[in-house]
Amino acid sequence: MKQARLILLLDSKEPILFENPAALGLFALLALWFFWASSRKPLPWIVGGLEPFRELASSSSSKPSRPLSFWLAFFGLSCGIFAIAQPIRLGGSPILLWDASISHTGGLSPGQPGARPLSDAGSSRDWEFQFVGMARKTSAEPLLLESILACSGSKIAVMTDCLPPNGLPDWVSWYSTGGIHQNVAILNVLPNEKTGWDIHWRAWGSFESMALFQNEELISTLSGEHGIFWIENANPGQVLRIANPDGSQIPNQPTWDDHWDVEVPVFELPSLAHETWLPALLTFYPQAEIRHGFSEPPVPGKRKVVIKFIQASATKVEADVIAVAEDPFQVMEPLAALAWLENKLKERSFFLPPARPIAECQPTSPPADWSSIPWGQPIATTWTFPLAALGFVALLLSLACRKIRA
């Protein structure tokens, strides 16, 4: 089951779009008119005498200043050209949909070193970051479709590893990484029911050779499409890795799922817990960290399991809590209590890192078909008429100024 998280990114700078951009070429003609108007000869003017003008001639600049009517006409013509070019503004800000699933991001957030750059969307805009939430669908495409339809009215860019669906509207731009074609992955590391740990691995595609490393020490070669490899110890801080036998990364496939960091949980016991709790927990997790009481700060990077003596029915039990009404090591025989604890730990293996979803590791699905989706058109505001009206008014004012001057 492929899980997809989407991050909605809003563009803080709106682009200006034109329905008829070729009309902007008229500015070349406007530039010609501008220089022609500037180079026109002075107006011939017959007067009865020159005396009052001599003073002006001695102090005026060689180039006559352009009157207000000229600038009004220039402004009016500019507005007219923009109006012909039909500028539009799409409703709402342009939106970037960021597929936050691990198959696309490798677990990294936008902007983090190593993460896919936002400039892949064909722009260097400063996107505003907004987190949408976890997906509830079985694949990313339905969630992306839902988000695109919800944002309809805006220009949308999608960054994902999913292949571009068929039937995309022209106001949606799709930036795919190309998807996964082949891959090897460690899917899970679970405690063996007898002893030691089981490493669950899988491979899609054909690879010349694969090897399993524990802390960079080759422990076995692997072959086939999948398997479970047993190891005796998996201590916190150890790294398990699938690679080429020489230790180099297996090429042409995602590498985020090639390794597994071994974790062992931290157990928090109530201060009144029976002393047998400690050796019992260490029996199952020799490297576990055991704390008494709840006052110590959490250790970053480690999963904490809290053991509480409460009535389970009396309150909602949290996910990482083992709740029991009475201390089993006080009310049961030691062996019975130990068996009870073992069952509880197996039941609630949530404190181990979650398994990697196969849907995120397997090759990417073929493109979805969205041909039948009724997309409609994005809402756009046209500026043609306001600009045309403004330009017309400016030209009228220019004529009025010339009339007044005359």
Add this chain to the structure above:
Amino acid sequence: MSSQFFPADFLEALSTWSQQRARRGWGSQKSQKPGRERAGFDRRHWNEGEGIQNVDWRASARSGERLVRLREREVGGELQIVLDRSASLQPGPTRRDADQRRLALAWGWLHLEGGGNLHLLSPKFDGKFSGGSARGNLMSELERLPPPSGEALPEFGPSTESVFMTDPWSKIPLRFPTQTTVLTLVLPQEDTPPASGLNLRDIESGETLEVSVDSSRFQKTWERFLNRRSQEINNAGANPVEFRLPTHEASAVDLITRLKGANLV
């Protein structure tokens, strides 16, 4: 009998104005032109506090009350209208030539109606008119004046009253005859030329000058020029008056309105 220079509505407005100039309140209003009054034949009662030098003793003795003779304006006399017909009067297609003729007709008409004599003088015409019937002749002569040309200004001698109708560009002589009013006719485009680059040409001398006209700066320069000219006219012993002509599109009747408002006649 309208013509190119004197349309029918202009003549009608002038005729109406002439009829409206009734003799109202002789002696009861302050004369517009003190110094042209004389003791008349109407009388009024002497007021307490008034000097006794104006008392008409004979009439007072006859009536038994102190009476004062009313003053009345002198009518008649000769009005000399001198027209500047140099080329600067008409720099291009303007209305100054036509308006000068109209002003001369209006002024002369009203003076003739008032019983006075008119002497019309221009470089190429010198004629005298008297009586109400002379209006038609005056109009004909003004019609026949040739277009403005050359630079020469007419020379004129003293008269009861002289009006010299000219443009802002004429040369001011060293001395004007007494009782002369220099009426400078100013075109709207002379007050406000186009605010742009201009290639100017003096219509009389042919001299050219290229200049960029800035409205605010030109206004100051123009004002200084007109003030200097007024001062020169004053120094030459005449009374300077600037008369703004209507725009090119305005009707000839507008001139009558402006002339009335100026209280020149």
